[in-house]
Amino acid sequence: MMKNLSFRSKLLLAFLLIGVVPLLICTLLMLNIFRVTLAGNARDAAEAELDGAARALDALLLEGVGVLDSLTQDPLIRAELGEPGSAASQSVYDSLYTLSSGLRGQADFALYSGAGELLFTTGTGSAAELGTHWGLLNAAAGGEAAFSGSEGSLYAARALFSGGAPIGYALMSLGSAQLDELFSAYLGTGGILLLDPFWDFVYRSQNAGDEGLAPLLRDRLLSGQDLSDGSGSEFYVRESAVSGFVLLYVQPEPVADWVMRLLYIVAAGTIVICLALCALASMLMSRQLFRPVRELNSAMGAVEEGKLDTRLEVRSTDEMGQLAGRFNRMAERLQAHLDESVRRRQELSEAQIRLMQAQLNPHFLYNTLDTVKWMGKINRVPEVATVAADLADILRSSISGDEFVTLGQELTTLGRYVEIQSIRFPGKFTLETDVDEAAADVLVPKLMLQPIVENSIIHGFAESGGRITVTARLEGGELEVTVSDDGCGMSEESLRRFRSADAGEGGRHHLGLRNVDAILRLHYGQEHGLRITSAEGRGTSVAITLPARFKED
Amino acid sequence: MKRALALLLLLLLPLSGCGGGDFSAFAPGEAERLVIYTSHKEEVYGPIVKEFQQRTGIWVEVVTGGSGELLERIAVEAEAPACDLMFGGGVESLAAYEQYFEPCTPAGVEYLRRVGRSDEGLWTPFSCLPLVLVYNTRLVSEGELTGWADLLDPRWKGRIAFADPTVSGSSYTAALTLFSCIEGDDWDILAALAANLDGGALSDSGDVVESVRSGSRYIGVTLEETALKQRSPEVGIVYPAEGTSAVPDGCALIKGARHPENARAFLDFVLGRDVQELLVSGLSRRSVRTDVHAPQDLPSEAELGIIDYDVHWAGGLKEEFSARWAALTEAAA
Numbered sequence: 010m011m012k013n014l015s016f017r018s019k020l021l022l023a024f025l026l027i028g029v030v031p032l033l034i035c036t037l038l039m040l041n042i043f044r045v046t047l048a049g050n051a052r053d054a055a056e057a058e059l060d061g062a063a064r065a066l067d068a069l070l071l072e073g074v075g076v077l078d079s080l081t082q083d084p085l086i087r088a089e090l091g092e093p094g095s096a097a098s099q100s101v102y103d104s105l106y107t108l109s110s111g112l113r114g115q116a117d118f119a120l121y122s123g124a125g126e127l128l129f130t131t132g133t134g135s136a137a138e139l140g141t142h143w144g145l146l147n148a149a150a151g152g153e154a155a156f157s158g159s160e161g162s163l164y165a166a167r168a169l170f171s172g173g174a175p176i177g178y179a180l181m182s183l184g185s186a187q188l189d190e191l192f193s194a195y196l197g198t199g200g201i202l203l204l205d206p207f208w209d210f211v212y213r214s215q216n217a218g219d220e221g222l223a224p225l226l227r228d229r230l231l232s233g234q235d236l237s238d239g240s241g242s243e244f245y246v247r248e249s250a251v252s253g254f255v256l257l258y259v260q261p262e263p264v265a266d267w268v269m270r271l272l273y274i275v276a277a278g279t280i281v282i283c284l285a286l287c288a289l290a291s292m293l294m295s296r297q298l299f300r301p302v303r304e305l306n307s308a309m310g311a312v313e314e315g316k317l318d319t320r321l322e323v324r325s326t327d328e329m330g331q332l333a334g335r336f337n338r339m340a341e342r343l344q345a346h347l348d349e350s351v352r353r354r355q356e357l358s359e360a361q362i363r364l365m366q367a368q369l370n371p372h373f374l375y376n377t378l379d380t381v382k383w384m385g386k387i388n389r390v391p392e393v394a395t396v397a398a399d400l401a402d403i404l405r406s407s408i409s410g411d412e413f414v415t416l417g418q419e420l421t422t423l424g425r426y427v428e429i430q431s432i433r434f435p436g437k438f439t440l441e442t443d444v445d446e447a448a449a450d451v452l453v454p455k456l457m458l459q460p461i462v463e464n465s466i467i468h469g470f471a472e473s474g475g476r477i478t479v480t481a482r483l484e485g486g487e488l489e490v491t492v493s494d495d496g497c498g499m500s501e502e503s504l505r506r507f508r509s510a511d512a513g514e515g516g517r518h519h520l521g522l523r524n525v526d527a528i529l530r531l532h533y534g535q536e537h538g539l540r541i542t543s544a545e546g547r548g549t550s551v552a553i554t555l556p557a558r559f560k561e562d
Numbered sequence: 563m564k565r566a567l568a569l570l571l572l573l574l575l576p577l578s579g580c581g582g583g584d585f586s587a588f589a590p591g592e593a594e595r596l597v598i599y600t601s602h603k604e605e606v607y608g609p610i611v612k613e614f615q616q617r618t619g620i621w622v623e624v625v626t627g628g629s630g631e632l633l634e635r636i637a638v639e640a641e642a643p644a645c646d647l648m649f650g651g652g653v654e655s656l657a658a659y660e661q662y663f664e665p666c667t668p669a670g671v672e673y674l675r676r677v678g679r680s681d682e683g684l685w686t687p688f689s690c691l692p693l694v695l696v697y698n699t700r701l702v703s704e705g706e707l708t709g710w711a712d713l714l715d716p717r718w719k720g721r722i723a724f725a726d727p728t729v730s731g732s733s734y735t736a737a738l739t740l741f742s743c744i745e746g747d748d749w750d751i752l753a754a755l756a757a758n759l760d761g762g763a764l765s766d767s768g769d770v771v772e773s774v775r776s777g778s779r780y781i782g783v784t785l786e787e788t789a790l791k792q793r794s795p796e797v798g799i800v801y802p803a804e805g806t807s808a809v810p811d812g813c814a815l816i817k818g819a820r821h822p823e824n825a826r827a828f829l830d831f832v833l834g835r836d837v838q839e840l841l842v843s844g845l846s847r848r849s850v851r852t853d854v855h856a857p858q859d860l861p862s863e864a865e866l867g868i869i870d871y872d873v874h875w876a877g878g879l880k881e882e883f884s885a886r887w888a889a890l891t892e893a894a895a
Contacts, residue, residue, distance in 0.1 A: 142836045144609075148616060157616070207615045207622075208588075230589050231623050246585060255588065 090177030158211030460521030469496025601629035601650035687810030723782030725767035805867030
């Protein structure tokens with residue numbers, strides 16, 4: 010999978026992996042830590058507020074019940090309720106206000122008759138009549154302090170008994186305004202909901218949801234659901250120890266939706282920017298790397314198609330620069346090599362053409378020489394016959410298709426040639442051969458020795474006679490052939506002219522030697538040319554060294 | 563590797579559920595629960611339920627709805643009843659679903675009136691709702707309207723506020739009361755009534771008093787409770803001279819209920835004096851107890867001349883009635 014991707018895609022993937030993944034993980038972690046911490050703080054705050062509110066309510070109710078107790082035990086009030094009109098109303102009010110002074114403003118107190126009629130009150134909101142067989146007063150008739158809540162208010166009542174039957178009731182009421190004030194210090198960021206022991210609505214502060222919330226919470230409680238299901242708010246509950254009423258702290262979601270949304274948007278934006286940067290950087294990098302590679306690629310393609318003069322521009326010294334330099338050198342070498350091989354082929358062709366020109370019409374020559382031989386024999390001129398026969402042999406050898414002959418055959422041909430030259434220049438020179446028997450079977454290029462000997466006869470013995478010695482030794486797989494004479498030798502100048510590669514005007518003098526040299530070098534390599542040692546007046550020695558090859562049978 | 567990945571995922575998961583904790587400690591046990599279905603309005607069941615909870619410590623779950631809808635629900639849930647007690651609904655509707663009820667005898671049964679009682683105790687009346695006639699005191703002089711016969715009097719043709727009896731239960735009861743109080747063939751009486759309404763039956767029984775008060779109708783038929791609640795100087799109440807029907811609404815224990823003891827306790831409570839007195843004093847209804855009397859300014863039960871109304875007869879007639887009424891109103895239209 011990875012292998013099939015282009016280099017650029019791999020680079021992009023790597024950049025993304027390194028650049029985006031850690032950022033993504035980090036962002037998500039931070040957001041969650043933020044949320045969890047905030048939620049934890051909010052929970053602690055809510056618990057603290059709720060504890061405070063529950064303590065305040067219980068303290069107020071406890072004190073209120075204490076006031077109710079003292080009201081029910083006050084002799085003046087007992088007397089007035091037991092027998093209405095027995096005390097002056099001012100003195101009853103005096104007792105009422107005095108006993109409830111501790112809670113002035115925080116709660117209202119009222120006295121009801123045994124039939125449930127309102128007699129005295131410190132507030133204004135008390136009902137004029139309450140059923141004694143129903144609700145709060147009925148509950149209070151049981152003897153204990155009774156609590157009841159409705160329509161935003163909380164009530165506590167206590168009955169006055171005389172002879173086992175209630176003769177009146179003392180009642181404390183906490184209106185909405187008073188409850189607001191009581192809980193105002195504990196609202197925090199949320200709201201407080203006061204429910205009766207059966208979770209029916211009594212009072213709610215600001216921020217405590219709408220009026221549908223209390224029935225909803227009661228339904229959830231009874232059906233065993235989580236209270237905070239889906240509403241976004243969290244709920245915390247305390248039971249009032251004195252009244253059995255339930256206080257609920259309603260806390261809206263600690264992190265507002267829009268804050269969270271903003272955070273997510275910022276995080277997403279950061280990641281998008283990072284993505285763009287990664288893509289940009291990977292593209293630049295890959296372009297920088299990719300351009301030289303592409304150039305090298307196309308240059309190689311050009312070389313493949315034969316354009317060996319293609320060269321790369323070396324821009325830098327880094328690995329890509331070194332690669333370009335190496336490519337250039339390689340192309341140069343390749344071109345030089347090709348030029349060399351073309352030149353060599355041309356040379357070979359020229360030599361062959363010259364050879365072919367030389368063997369023009371050989372059969373005619375051969376037949377003519379045969380005729381001359383017989384004419385020599387008929388006319389008793391044996392030299393003519395010998396010359397003609399030798400020339401014919403040389404000619405036959407030269408026109409045969411074999412490029413290589415054994416050294417023995419070569420020496421035979423050389424003998425023919427020397428015989429002719431002896432007739433031409435009688436007494437001028439002698440030929441001596443000293444050849445190992447094993448060396449006679451080694452294959453050598455045809456007509457290899459004749460031009461060398463000819464060179465000695467024509468140049469070496471131009472003025473005087475002499476002796477030509479041909480030696481051949483086979484040693485260590487190599488054949489060493491030496492042709493030496495004791496003639497006048499070669500001048501320094503003509504030696505230099507021969508050795509210079511330039512086969513120009515001056516080369517014409519030693520055309521035969523040059524050809525042999527060329528043939529040897531072509532067949533056996535550059536180092537197998539003629540080795541000429543010569544000193545003026547002391548003769549010339551030409552040496553040839555060849556790898557020994559034998560005729561395959 | 564896999565474990566590390568799981569840990570990472572755990573860290574990345576949006577953490578939630580760190581809220582207020584366990585509230586189940588506040589929820590009541592099964593023995594302290596009661597589920598009632600009620601067709602009463604909140605003003606009726608609210609104080610009763612509240613007082614019941616305070617006195618007994620039993621948590622009441624109230625499901626409200628129309629009586630037909632709730633009874634149908636009870637029938638559907640017969641295999642595994644969610645409801646313990648049906649509170650409300652005319653006894654003739656309860657009679658139609660009596661196979662789903664459990665017979666019971668409430669405490670103080672000797673104080674209950676006979677009217678509308680089930681012979682087997684399958685349901686128990688809760689309050690009496692006599693039918694009355696109302697009239698606009700500006701358009702009709704006192705004494706002009708006397709009884710059921712006026713509904714057939716051409717003098718009031720097109721001026722009678724009468725709810726569609728195929729829709730309104732009280733209106734159906736009124737039509738059948740008419741059959742009982744007036745001599746003659748039932749269906750002739752129905753045809754005469756339809757003709758006298760002149761196609762002007764109201765679609766909602768709640769509109770009767772208002773249409774009489776506003777003067778768009780001269781006279782009307784409604785429940786005493788409704789008339790008393792919407793009492794105004796423009797609306798006069800006439801108790802029909804022929805007597806009237808007072809079909810009670812009732813309550814019934816559901817067969818196979820999950821909290822039968824609590825349901826019985828509730829039944830005893832609502833039939834007790836405290837609740838029955840509240841009916842009269844606070845809810846403009848009449849008690850089903852013989853020892854709880856109507857307020858001084860209203861005629862006593864004996865003076866009303868309550869006729870014998872057979873709920874089974876009323877139930878059996880319903881289908882034919884609806885068909886005939888539809889035919890009559892189509893003919894008028």
